[in-house]
Amino acid sequence: MNPVSLVEVGSYLPEQAVGADFYTDPDAPPDENQMFRAPAFRRHVSAEETMVSMAAEAARPMLERMRERGEDTRVDMVLTNVSMPDRMFTGAGAEIVARLGLRPVPEWIIDVHNSGCASFVYMMKIARQVIASGAARSALLCSGQNMAGKLFARPQIRHRKHAAIPGDGCGVGFLRVGDESPVLDVVTHHSVEYAEDMDVRGSTRKYWEAGEDEIDMNFTDEGVERIVDRGNRLVPQVTRELCQRLDTSPADIDLLVTNQPNRMFLRNWHESLGVKPERHPDTFDEYGNLFGAGIPVTLTRARDENRLRKGDLVVLSGFAHAGDFAAATAVRW
Structure with missing residues (x-):
């Protein structure tokens, strides 16, 4: 099997920064639930921004950096995940290819709708398997979150x-065949029994039915308790399994990059794994929970802040939705 490397990352954040006071309800009692303690800021997409426009803004500078280094930027695979698709039927992948002008058109265009906050890791697994088999030589992965400005505002x-x-x-x-920054292994777990525990609907209707009430996520106190329990357990569990397969200890991780759901999970995860806080980048207070975009955006931020060194063991880990999926991968930077 051919070695496969993660050789570049990039990100895009919308311009509009929104403070926590935008959400304040002066008539509501204070909420002590740590699951929903708000970040100081987050970004909102504009009415005109789509997954396609955000992916293009993130990918163009990344591909240009590669060209400046004299590297081949041909893309054989495009994989995408977006929290709320802008088009119901066609996904985002084909439009991203058209917007970026990728030629020849990639043979593989896959819109990955499941795996949520851990989608970047899942897409790495898919791309790695295809590239390692020889069926492709490179892949562009795009994880986007667009619900904050479209739904929650x-x-x-x-x-x-x-x-x-x-x-x-x-x-x-960007993944490609080669061993310069190899993906060492990927661990994924599907907990299918939790697949029905998160849904989008109106208070009295399904999301596709006509009605005057807004659609929203379904959260009950009991449901939140289950998500907290699963989230605290799943990310350390899948990360430890990855480390066991690599014959190393979580304490030897140089950089742990996870999804960014809230402060509680971030603290509990690095404490459970014995990873020092400075080795576990936190973008939650600045960007909020970016869902599937959280891992690649946070990794890009760490790279730009010179927190990555040649030879570092970088672990990307996360869980999705109400716990129906968890994944971890390791890269020798």
């Missing part, structure tokens, strides 16, 4: 306690 929704948590943005990565 709506007048009927924005004062609900969970609305202030998400932010919008897009992260991208």
